[in-house]
Amino acid sequence: MFKKTGAATAGSISRLVHRERMCFFVMALGGLSLGMTEPLSAETLLSALARAYAGNPDLNQSRAAVRVRDEDMPKAAAGMRPRVNIQASAGPYYGNLRLPAGRNAMTGQRQFTQEEYTGYPRGAALNISQSIFDAGRTSNSVRQAESGVFAARATMRLTEQATLQNGATAYMNVLRDTAVVNLRKNNIAVLEEQLKQTRDRFQVGEVTRTDVAQAEASVAQARSELYAAQAQLKNSIANYRQIIGVEPMHLEPGRSLEPLLPRSLQQAIEIALVEHPGVVAALHQADAVESAVKVAESALAPTLSVNAQVSQQWDSFLGVPGSRQFAAAAFAQLNVPLYQGGSEYASIRQAKEQLSQARLNADLQRDSVRASVVSSYGLLETARASIISSRAAVKAAETALTGVREEAKVGQRTTLDVLNAQQALLNARVSLVVSQRDRVVASYAALGSIGRLSAKELQLDVALHDPGVHFEQVKTKWFGVDTPDRR
Structure with missing residues (x-):
């Protein structure tokens, strides 16, 4: 067994x-x-x-x-690329102008003329900047x-x-x-x-x-x-x-x-x-x-850049309605650092x-x-x-x-x-x-x-x-x- x-x-x-x-x-x-x-x-x-x-x-x-x-590459290369921007502004304007107008012949007190201006000045400017150096x-x-x-x-x-x-x-x-x-x-x-x-x-x-x-x-x-x-x-x-x-x-x-x-x-x-x-x-x-x-x-x-600006303004001269101003400028800008703290x-x-x-x-x-x-x-x-x-x-x-x-x-x-x-x-x-x-x-x-x-x-x-x-x-x-x- x-x-x-x-x-x-x-x-x-x-x-x-x-x-x-x-x-x-x-x-x-x-x-x-x-x-x-x-x-x-x-x-x-x-x-x-x-x-x-x-x-x-x-x-x-x-x-x-x-x-x-x-993406750091294009960001770094942007330093020598042109910069272009447009600035625009608009808004109501009120002005009160008081000017001397001589003296009163009778009283001898000074006299003034006063004018009020109301308008809607507006304008735009195109700015271009290019770094050269x-x-x-x-x-x-x-x-x-x-x-x-x-x-x-x-x-x-x-x-x-x-x-x-x-x-x-x-x-x-x-x-x-x-x-x-x-x-x-x-x-x-x-x-x-x-x-x-x-x-x-x-x-x-x-x-x-x-x-x-x-x-x-x-x-x-x-x-x-x-x-x-x-x-x-x-x-x-x-x-x-x-x-x-x-x-x-x-x-x-x-x-x-x-x-x-x-x-x-x-x-x-x-x-x-x-x-x-x-x-x-x-x-x-x-x-x-x-x-x-x-x-x-x-x-x-030092750094050197060239800049250009074109601007157009309406009603901008003391808010006087109908006034208009056009300006264009081009200039070179040289910056020479001397001491910055x-x-x-x-x-x-x-x-x-x-x-x-x-x-x-x-x-x-x-x-x-x-x-x-x-x-x-x-x-x-x-x-x-x-x-x-x-x-x-x-x-x-x-x-x-x-x-x-x-x-x-x-x-x-x-x-x-x-x-x-x-x-x-x-x-x-x-x-x-x-x-x-x-x-x-x-x-x-x-x-x-x-x-x-x-x-x-x-x-x-x-x-x-x-x-x-x-x-x-x-x-x-x-x-x-x-x-x-x-x-």
Whole structure:
């Protein structure tokens, strides 16, 4: 009776172990389906990143910020463009004029004449002003605005890199956590079968109540770990939805970007110091501040402009009805600043200090990028080594578990030994899944650290955003309140 039960139970555990091994193989090397039994199409890592590139709100907000900065160009160029305005006025007028008229011949008292005027004076004037020389203020303002646009584009590239890297991390986190949940579910099934076998053996006096309690504790602990893994998976799914924009359904395994990386760390550092958006943005910001210094210095130089005015007035001479006046004038105006309270000198000194700060910030960005490259390459190497170690650990743990179970059948191992071996195998498999995830995520981080993580570099199937289109549309625009997209 006991041998028959034991053989059946051992057969059940063997089938569960085989199913666990196949499940782990699928999860570690294949895709994962979330909520779909027969998916019409699989979601790959690159297709998910294409979704994020096209619709991520943070990235779209950054693109809008660049378009806002583009408008600084026509604003700066306006300094050397003509200014035209019309002034008009109209309104009732009342006047009382009292004038001396000599002295009275009889009394000798002074005499006066008095007149009252009522009318409706009105008039209009056309004023035109054109700056001829502004000591380079406009040209330097244009260069400052252009550098600001380039800095904004580099900042947008930083956001693009962060979005793609966060998207890859969210994608791989869902894969990892789904695999861990499935591993823990299957582990519970194995432990429950182990508990059933232990109880059967306890009924025939083969094991003690302690063995049963140990098996029950393992099942309870496994359920607790499953609940924690499910909570982690829900959190990863929420992050995926936030970054990618849709719920994860059927995810294919992600691939590492190691083929796109420079072959050596030194090459990666050299590329990063030139191409990384953080460094590029800092250099453009320094250029913008350098132009700002020249703009501030122009306040000390003379300016020259020409002006013209044409005006027409009606009833304007003391409100006398019927009076009319026409005037036209053209003149040049030279302004030579001598002393304006010292504020212009303070502005120049302040701009020079800001330039020094911007250059120091560029040095800071270079150091930060260098450290990021070294760190990301180190994490990638660690993940690669961890995969090799974890695979060896899984293989050794499978062999150990099989041996412990066989030895337990003949009484050479206890139930606790079997449970410990099962837990060791589970831990090794979870570690392998985590290491595989870490390798993909680290490869994206490494490519981002050198400044080449972009939709173009990844060849995403999406229309690439070109910030230069909007810039060309508005940089020389003289009139109009509508944006190029007719908003």
